[in-house]
Amino acid sequence: MKICSKESHENQFVVVPPSNMHQQLRSLLESKDGADVAFQVDGEMISAHRSVLAARSSVFKAELFGTMREKAGDPIEIDDIEADVFKSLLHFIYTDSLPETTREDVVIASHLLVAADRYDIERLKLICEEKLCNHIDTKVVAASLALAVQHNCHGLKEACFEFLASPSNLEAMIASDGYQHLKSSCPSALKEFIARFLPVELIAAKDIIMSI
Amino acid sequence: MKICSKESHENQFVVVPPSNMHQQLRSLLESKDGADVAFQVDGEMISAHRSVLAARSSVFKAELFGTMREKAGDPIEIDDIEADVFKSLLHFIYTDSLPETTREDVVIASHLLVAADRYDIERLKLICEEKLCNHIDTKVVAASLALAVQHNCHGLKEACFEFLASPSNLEAMIASDGYQHLKSSCPSALKEFIARFLPVELIAAKDIIMSI
Known part of the structure; x- marks a missing residue:
């Protein structure tokens, strides 16, 4: 008679199932x-x-x-x-x-995050944001960062920044397909990243970003 | 940032709240x-x-x-x-x-159990049944048993039977206000109780039930 659910409770005679x-x-x-x-x-x-x-x-x-x-x-x-x-x-x-x-x-x-933002469904937006945070790589990070800035996803933006704090990731992102879109649509995000994360010795990479 | 809920999950950057x-x-x-x-x-x-x-x-x-x-x-x-x-x-x-x-x-x-049965809301019916099971005493047991029989609540019926298996509880129930209603509306429940629970030596109580 035991139901393996945290939501269920029982006494000796009646078993109440979890919410359906x-x-x-x-x-x-x-x-x-x-x-x-x-x-x-x-x-x-x-x-x-x-x-x-x-x-x-x-x-x-x-x-x-x-x-x-x-x-x-x-x-x-x-x-x-x-x-x-x-x-x-x-x-x-x-x-x-x-x-x-x-x-x-x-x-x-990504698409669902945009739809969740459009219809103000905050919990869905956070679920999508969490999923994107867990799948950042050099191919998608530029697109994810642009999405984060356009839809006010603070957590996703910070996760992208942390990923890009690695010089090799940053260089790969700059060479990726999504970079030009990021640069044209969210220049402020790149400026914020440079100000907060780029160490002085990465001046070469900084120069690349500022000059392109 | 930690939310104390089993339903919540989080990574380093995004906390998804529990269902709202x-x-x-x-x-x-x-x-x-x-x-x-x-x-x-x-x-x-x-x-x-x-x-x-x-x-x-x-x-x-x-x-x-x-x-x-x-x-x-x-x-x-x-x-x-x-x-x-x-x-x-x-x-x-x-x-x-x-x-x-x-x-x-x-x-x-009790009233809610009747309404849940009327509208076929099984989980609510079981929640009410469980509550009644946890509140059986000599004053309410006759009414609870009648309710159990009228609305097919197997667990509640068994809980009432177990309570009445104690001779002092049985005698107090027979003297309670609800007994006549139980006897007239659900005679089969009393017969089932006698057949299943009444020991031979409790012949006096059995006689009382059968004769009234």
Whole structure:
């Protein structure tokens, strides 16, 4: 009769199972029963429930219940998020977890971070930020740093800075594809990095950064 | 930076807080934002959200989305549940927990068990059943046993039987206010108890039960 869950508790006669709310909301999303809002994403129609979206996102709340309220029945067009990313966003909204398939995908984590920031879903944003922190390498660090600056991710920015504090990582980043985008879109991040992290003896690397 | 929660996890740069879904759904319930269904309970109007109710209760789902669907806008009359109990039921539906004030109230637990059974909310039913199991005494055991039989609560029935296996508890129960109701409403439970628990030497008590 013992259930191996920290959430369950029992006495001699009754076993109370752990919370099943997330599974029930997931079933609601997947069944589309009673769905009262539809989104048009990448040509795909995706149904959802206004109440759940509004409970979990102040942006959805304003869009669905506020003065910006869409005309009932008309699908809402989403043109800045891919369908798979939007579906992962909805999965998180209903279950507070990511779908299995996206858990290891760092590219989707980047897109999902942008979507989480767009819809003000702070915990999802932090989960994506944490995942990107754990997957920094010389190929992605320029893109991750740009993303961190553009979406106010303090932790991710600091993790990128720490990675770049190694001279070999810094040089590899400067040679990477993402560097020009970083330099043009977030010059202040590079200046902050130089001021805080670059030792005087790395003047050569500093010169490279300042001159390019 | 450390958060003392088993649900939280962290790396050096990012701390992901524990799930806040229950608090957000609680805020939705309390704010009534976007409420799309109203209940008339004890003369009180109580608002809620169809999607959340349907996700959590197959009975609400059938009532709100099925062929029994109420006419939109008309409040649904609830005449067999008290307003406080109905509010606790909604609190549980939105948060998977009981409101603080009802946690120690065994009388409300009885009413809430009936409501949970009515709306097919199994985990709440088990929580109420567990609470009643932990508060069996000679005054309430007859009522708790009747409740257990009427609502198919196997654990609670067994807990009552074990309590009544003590001769002094059995005699006190027979003298209690609830005994006549138990005897008239659930005679099969008394017969089962006698068959399974009453030792031959307790023939006097057995005679009392059989003769009254």
